[in-house]
Amino acid sequence: MSQAGEYQIVTEKQRRLPDEETIASIRARYPVEAEHDAVYSRKMRRRHGPGYQGVTLDLLVEGSKALIESEVGGAVSIENARWLSGGASKLQVLFELVWRGENGAGERRDTMVLRMEPAASVTESSRNREFEVLRAVEGIIPAPKPYWVDADAKYLPYPAMIYDFVTGAAKPSYDSGKVSGLGQNFGPELRTKLAPDFVRMLAALHTIDVSSLDGLEHFERPEVGSNASVIRQVNAYRRVWEEDRVEEEPLLEVVYRWLVQNAPPLDHVSIVHGDYRSGNFLFDEDAGRITAWLDWEGATLGDRHQDLTYAGMPSFSHFAEDDSTLLASGMMSEPDLYAAYEKASGLPVDPARLAYYQIFNRYLLCVLTLAASARASRIGGTHQDVLVNYVVGVGYVGLADLHEAFLEEVR
Amino acid sequence: MNLDFDVQLQVALRALTDVVAPALGEGAEKHVVEQLHLAVATISFVKTRLPEARRYYRMELRHFIDLAEAAARMTGEDAALDAAVRDGEAALRDAEADIGNYIEITRRLREEVAALASRTEGEDRAALDRLVLDTSGELLAQYRQWALPFGLEPKPEELPAPAW
Numbered sequence: 001m002s003q004a005g006e007y008q009i010v011t012e013k014q015r016r017l018p019d020e021e022t023i024a025s026i027r028a029r030y031p032v033e034a035e036h037d038a039v040y041s042r043k044m045r046r047r048h049g050p051g052y053q054g055v056t057l058d059l060l061v062e063g064s065k066a067l068i069e070s071e072v073g074g075a076v077s078i079e080n081a082r083w084l085s086g087g088a089s090k091l092q093v094l095f096e097l098v099w100r101g102e103n104g105a106g107e108r109r110d111t112m113v114l115r116m117e118p119a120a121s122v123t124e125s126s127r128n129r130e131f132e133v134l135r136a137v138e139g140i141i142p143a144p145k146p147y148w149v150d151a152d153a154k155y156l157p158y159p160a161m162i163y164d165f166v167t168g169a170a171k172p173s174y175d176s177g178k179v180s181g182l183g184q185n186f187g188p189e190l191r192t193k194l195a196p197d198f199v200r201m202l203a204a205l206h207t208i209d210v211s212s213l214d215g216l217e218h219f220e221r222p223e224v225g226s227n228a229s230v231i232r233q234v235n236a237y238r239r240v241w242e243e244d245r246v247e248e249e250p251l252l253e254v255v256y257r258w259l260v261q262n263a264p265p266l267d268h269v270s271i272v273h274g275d276y277r278s279g280n281f282l283f284d285e286d287a288g289r290i291t292a293w294l295d296w297e298g299a300t301l302g303d304r305h306q307d308l309t310y311a312g313m314p315s316f317s318h319f320a321e322d323d324s325t326l327l328a329s330g331m332m333s334e335p336d337l338y339a340a341y342e343k344a345s346g347l348p349v350d351p352a353r354l355a356y357y358q359i360f361n362r363y364l365l366c367v368l369t370l371a372a373s374a375r376a377s378r379i380g381g382t383h384q385d386v387l388v389n390y391v392v393g394v395g396y397v398g399l400a401d402l403h404e405a406f407l408e409e410v411r
Numbered sequence: 412m413n414l415d416f417d418v419q420l421q422v423a424l425r426a427l428t429d430v431v432a433p434a435l436g437e438g439a440e441k442h443v444v445e446q447l448h449l450a451v452a453t454i455s456f457v458k459t460r461l462p463e464a465r466r467y468y469r470m471e472l473r474h475f476i477d478l479a480e481a482a483a484r485m486t487g488e489d490a491a492l493d494a495a496v497r498d499g500e501a502a503l504r505d506a507e508a509d510i511g512n513y514i515e516i517t518r519r520l521r522e523e524v525a526a527l528a529s530r531t532e533g534e535d536r537a538a539l540d541r542l543v544l545d546t547s548g549e550l551l552a553q554y555r556q557w558a559l560p561f562g563l564e565p566k567p568e569e570l571p572a573p574a575w
Contacts, residue, residue: 007529009522085442183565248521250478251547253528254540314565384442386449393561400551407544 002028005260007253010242016379018044018243030239032232035126035218040239043124051380052119055157057081060093063156064114070155071148072099089122089297090115091383094165102147113144116160120381122373122388124240125297127151127159128218133299134163136213136271141201142166142292168282168291183318184278186330193288195331195340198281201290202311203345206270206304219301227263229302234259234360237367244367244375249399255363255406264353266303274298276307277316278329305353308341310361314401315394355409362402369395420458427451456560466575467557468513472499474550475520481542482524486535492523549574 002008002025014022023044027037061081068076076099084092093114101108117127127149134146144163153159172186186194210216222229238256273280275298282292300306310316312328320327328337338349369391376382377389428451435444460467476499479492499516502508528539549571556570564570 007526009526083440083442085440085445247518248525250521250525250528250543251551253525254543257529257540318565384446386446386453390449390452390561393558393563396551396554396558397563397565400548400555403544403547403551407548410544 002026004029004031012246015243015245015375017047026239026242030235030242032236032239033220035129036232036236036239039124039126040236040243043120044243046119047379050119052382053157054383055091057083057093060091060114060116060156061095063150063160064093064095064162067148067150067155067160067162068097068099072102072104074100074104084113089117089382091118092116111165112147112162113165114156114160114162116156117158118376118382119158120376120379122368122376122382122391123297124372126218127161127297129299130297131161132216132218133271133296135215136208137205137293137296140208141205142290143296144292144294166282166292166294167284169285170279170282173285183316184330185318186278188321190285190288191327191331194283194290197283197290198311198329198331199337199340199344201293202273202276202307203341203347205273206268206307206347207345208271210269210271210301216301222266222269222301224266224269227265229266230263231260233300233302234263234363237364241367241371244371246371246374246378249366249370251399251403251406252363252366255359255402258406258410259356259360259363262356264303264356267350267353268304268347269301270304270307272300272302272304272306274300274306275310276329277311277313278331279316303353303357304345304347305350305357306360308338308349309354309357312337313361313365315365315398358405359402359409362398362405365398366395366402369398416461417458420454420461424451424454424458427454452561456558459560460557463573463575464510465513468510468517469503470553470575471550472503472513472517472520474546475517475524476500476503478542478546479520479524481546482527482539485538485542486527486531489523489527492520492527495519495523 006029008025008029010022010026023041026044027041032040061078065076065078076097079096079098081093081095084094091114093116095112095114097110097112098107099110100106128151131146131149131151134143137143138145144166146161146163149161150156151159171184172190174187210221220229220232234256241252241256273293273296275295276293280293280295281290282294283290311331312326312334314326316329317326318330319325325333328334331337332340338354341347342349373388373391373395377385377392382388427447432444432447432451435447476496479496479499483489483492483496495516499520502512502516505512524543528536528543531539552571553574555564556573558564559567559570
């Protein structure tokens with residue numbers, strides 16, 4: 001039987017068409033949260049099926065209608081369905097729902113979004129968790145209101161959820177050329193307006209009292225004073241690396257062992273967005289305010305320093321007009337971000353934990369680009385393989401950045 | 412036979428940029444336009460790098476042979492690693508070896524080096540980790556140089572010149 005942390009060579013054939021023994025061996029070597037385990041195991045078994053098959057709008061409308069009707073217990077109609085662009089990992093359809101509302105009071109019309117996984121994804125994730133965390137942040141952080149989830153693909157071709165449509169732009173009207181908001185430059189005027197929202201909303205998210213929250217059934221509850229949940233998270237990415245990579249990168253094995261050995265205990269449990277950066281929020285350009293946070297699929301219960309350092313990753317940053325100040329998510333310098341966050345949240349920013357999560361997030365980014373993205377495009381698993389493949393290129397910049405940051409940390 | 416690769420890619424690119432892209436027009440769906448631009452970027456990458464691929468993959472294989480030999484010197488004999496090194500040296504000497512051979516052996520060496528580091532303990536493991544860290548920097552810069560045509564580098568002028 002394989003042991004936790006044990007290294008074994010997995011062949012390309014085993015990754016491409018994994019048998020149950022291979023799946024069980026990887027599960028044993030990299031223990032993770034139960035929901036992650038379920039999602040990753042499903043991903044591996046799905047590799048025996050076809051790659052992504054193009055789906056029609058009609059099929060998705062039919063599945064959405066069946067899901068909604070089973071949940072509300074009455075007939076509804078869906079009109080004006082059309083594809084919604086944006087994002088590297090999910091298919092999205094925008095539509096008008098004619099129904100009687102949640103309390104059945106009277107006919108109404110609401111604009112909704114169907115968000116569905118393809119056969120393989122840049123980030124293989126749980127629709128249950130995404131649904132639950134969106135419920136948890138309602139009224140605290142602007143985000144789409146979740147209505148229904150089809151976590152086991154009972155009604156739709158792949159796991160999906162439906163939430164309401166939120167308005168706003170993902171990119172400024174004058175600079176729309178960045179893929180997925182990577183390195184988005186908002187310009188000095190707009191960023192001055194958006195930055196306070198960026199900090200205030202992060203502080204609000206991290207100070208939600210998690211202990212009093214119900215409805216997070218698919219999240220394991222971490223304990224303050226323990227690093228067990230941090231190690232489970234590291235293992236989750238290590239498991240993705242094991243299951244998806246095209247080739248080994250010895251540097252990543254060195255970093256993985258370091259992340260396990262140096263995992264800091266939690267001093268406070270926060271809801272962590274997991275992808276808090278430019279490109280993942282919508283904004284009102286005229287008013288200069290953030291209107292919604294998207295892409296909650298990587299959310300976890302954990303350490304606030306994960307989000308704080310993620311926002312300042314080089315791939316999501318750019319140089320200011322002085323050509324020397326690196327702006328985290330196009331907002332402000334990292335020191336300014338940390339200072340503003342401490343003030344807004346009342347939570348301390350710990351340099352040692354910052355240092356740890358700087359490495360953690362760089363490791364995460366390498367895994368998602370060089371393994372998950374590479375595998376998803378290689379097996380023809382998505383609706384936009386050309387975009388997912390392009391993202392792999394980001395991984396090489398990320399790998400060099402990880403190497404540099406890790407050398408600084410261990411020397 | 413004059414169906415050389417460069418011309419095939421060139422004509423495909425011209426069709427996409429000069430004919431297909433303008434035909435999409437203002438009202439085209441954003442994700443369609445984005446996929447077209449990315450398809451052009453991907454084919455441009457291949458067009459640029461294809462003539463250099465053999466030299467690149469030989470360079471990468473050479474790096475991992477050297478790394479594996481250094482790792483073996485630190486820890487003593489390792490049958491799987493030694494066999495992969497021998498196969499790598501043979502492939503580099505073989506005039507008929509192709510890119511697929513180089514890639515396959517390089518991948519074996521990558522796995523064997525990581526496996527060796529995980530099997531060792533104490534000072535040997537620390538030394539191997541140090542070796543990986545110390546020798547990675549130059550190769551990682553070459554990966555970035557190789558991926559340059561995708562246009563993802565914030566300051567491409569700061570990268571070292573290609574070593575392949």
